[in-house]
Amino acid sequence: MSRLIVISNRVSPPAEDGEASVGGLAMALSAALREYSGIWFGWSGRTVPEFTGQLSIERGAGVTVATVDLEEQDRDEYYNGYANRTLWPLFHYRIDLSAYERSFDQGYARVNARFADTVLPLVDPADFVWVHDYHLIPLGQELRRRGLKNRMGFFLHIHWPPRRLFATLPNHRELVQSLFDYDLVGFQTEDSLTAFQEYVVQSEGGVLHPDGTAEAFGRRIQLGSFPIGLDAEPFTAAANGESAAGWRERMRQSLAGRQMIMGVDRLDYSKGLEERFLAYEDYLRTTPEAQERVFLLQVATPSRGDVPAYQEIRARLDAVSGRINGAFATADWVPIRYVNRSYRRDELAGMYRAACIGLVTPLRDGMNLVAKEYVAAQDPTDPGVLVLSQFAGAAEQMGEALIVNPFSREEMSDAIRRGLSMSKAERVRRWESLMHGVQTQDVTAWRDAFVQALMHPPAVEAAEAT
Numbered sequence: 001m002s003r004l005i006v007i008s009n010r011v012s013p014p015a016e017d018g019e020a021s022v023g024g025l026a027m028a029l030s031a032a033l034r035e036y037s038g039i040w041f042g043w044s045g046r047t048v049p050e051f052t053g054q055l056s057i058e059r060g061a062g063v064t065v066a067t068v069d070l071e072e073q074d075r076d077e078y079y080n081g082y083a084n085r086t087l088w089p090l091f092h093y094r095i096d097l098s099a100y101e102r103s104f105d106q107g108y109a110r111v112n113a114r115f116a117d118t119v120l121p122l123v124d125p126a127d128f129v130w131v132h133d134y135h136l137i138p139l140g141q142e143l144r145r146r147g148l149k150n151r152m153g154f155f156l157h158i159h160w161p162p163r164r165l166f167a168t169l170p171n172h173r174e175l176v177q178s179l180f181d182y183d184l185v186g187f188q189t190e191d192s193l194t195a196f197q198e199y200v201v202q203s204e205g206g207v208l209h210p211d212g213t214a215e216a217f218g219r220r221i222q223l224g225s226f227p228i229g230l231d232a233e234p235f236t237a238a239a240n241g242e243s244a245a246g247w248r249e250r251m252r253q254s255l256a257g258r259q260m261i262m263g264v265d266r267l268d269y270s271k272g273l274e275e276r277f278l279a280y281e282d283y284l285r286t287t288p289e290a291q292e293r294v295f296l297l298q299v300a301t302p303s304r305g306d307v308p309a310y311q312e313i314r315a316r317l318d319a320v321s322g323r324i325n326g327a328f329a330t331a332d333w334v335p336i337r338y339v340n341r342s343y344r345r346d347e348l349a350g351m352y353r354a355a356c357i358g359l360v361t362p363l364r365d366g367m368n369l370v371a372k373e374y375v376a377a378q379d380p381t382d383p384g385v386l387v388l389s390q391f392a393g394a395a396e397q398m399g400e401a402l403i404v405n406p407f408s409r410e411e412m413s414d415a416i417r418r419g420l421s422m423s424k425a426e427r428v429r430r431w432e433s434l435m436h437g438v439q440t441q442d443v444t445a446w447r448d449a450f451v452q453a454l455m456h457p458p459a460v461e462a463a464e465a466t
């Protein structure tokens with residue numbers, strides 16, 4: 001029987017690095033794999049003095065989780081280096097933060113080769129291989145070099161940048177070429193898909209075919225956009241459950257009749273947290289009657305703390321939130337409750353429901369699951385308002401949110417004002433439409449669409465293969 005072999009840098013349970021394992025990928029994959037028999041392979045999050053390729057295997061219901069330890073140098077050059085100091089900032093339009101260092105290239109190549117060596121013996125000929133995210137772009141190529149013939153798909157969880165930006169990456173061509181060793185490459189949005197297609201055609205002289213395939217580097221592969229969704233039903237159930245109700249009540253008491261605006265993010269410069277704080281400050285300044293009547297709860301879990309840009313954004317957010325609180329707070333009110341920790345799903349669900357506005361304003365985001373969680377957690381009879389960045393992938397599907405430009409303080413401040421005074425009828429109308437999307441385009445639909453496309457190639461390609 002064919003199984004699904006899922007490979008990602010991060011696996012669930014979380015890495016033991018002192019930081020909570022939050023993030024869209026881990027949330028989505030643990031949900032997507034629940035009903036599948038297969039293997040989920042990735043880095044354990046641990047480092048050892050010398051790489052051995054020794055697998056740790058945990059068998060769960062259906063899915064077996066297999067992990068491997070890496071060396072410290074691997075973590076520094078591959079995870080902290082190429083993945084999070086080169087690709088992540090570049091793909092989020094921050095070339096000012098991108099570091100191009102050959103030692104990072106080497107670390108990235110070395111770890112992808114190590115992943116290939118380690119996972120290869122686990123793969124049976126009938127299995128489907130599904131590789132995830134920017135840490136592992138060349139893994140497919142490494143597996144092919146080792147003779148793997150299986151159908152292989154790759155899904156990018158983050159945004160794909162425009163080709164002129166992408167061209168600032170040394171070896172950009174080799175990176176794209178390595179994607180052509182997969183049979184299927186999937187993106188979060190039409191926007192990312194189009195940017196990739198433009199690179200293939202305009203930079204590489206490739207050809208796009210009407211069946212969704214692309215030809216370049218002497219290969220023809222399938223491309224598609226597969227917007228990731230939420231594990232909506234359990235999340236809504238959690239929001240309706242007892243524990244969430246307890247949290248909602250706890251929040252209501254602490255609100256003391258005030259309106260709550262809420263943000264939940266990994267502490268990452270792509271999430272636009274400083275801009276959000278400044279927009280909220282603008283709102284307070286231009287709406288004096290709102291002072292002492294609202295507050296912003298910003299939950300921001302520390303992430304990738306070894307990378308200097310993350311240390312810097314953390315320090316900036318401490319300073320900006322402190323300054324705003326100092327300027328506006330009164331003896332019994334602080335305008336921003338800024339919390340650097342993570343919460344369980346049921347706790348988050350209860351807090352989301354108590355919030356009049358979900359403020360989701362990344363400067364750039366592949367999808368953003370928080371926007372969907374906020375919607376899924378609302379009370380159908382009295383829902384809150386989602387304020388969503390036009391630069392989150394989720395905006396392609398969630399047009400009934402108040403869509404804002406996160407670079408414009410005034411636009412965000414206006415949206416807060418509008419959201420807090422929106423009539424119940426309008427809130428319900430917008431929420432119903434958003435909720436319909438969250439429920440139908442959920443994580444199961446995403447997984448099934450990708451896996452179906454991987455298992456069933458377009459007719460032309462199938463004919464050529466025979």
Ligand code: ADP
Pocket residue numbers: 022023024025027264265266299300301341342343344348367368369370371373
């Ligand atoms: P990213 O993958 O870039 O972190 P997403 O919005 O797609 O962004 O996914 C973030 C996921 O991590 C969501 O499921 C969200 O609930 C979770 N998360 C983020 N911050 C926290 C936190 N402080 N506590 C618990 N979960 C969190």
Ligand code: G6P
Pocket residue numbers: 010021022023024025026133134157158303304
């Ligand atoms: C984003 C990335 C994921 C990553 C997650 C958390 O969602 O697309 O690949 O796992 O952030 O980041 P971390 O570095 O903690 O794994």
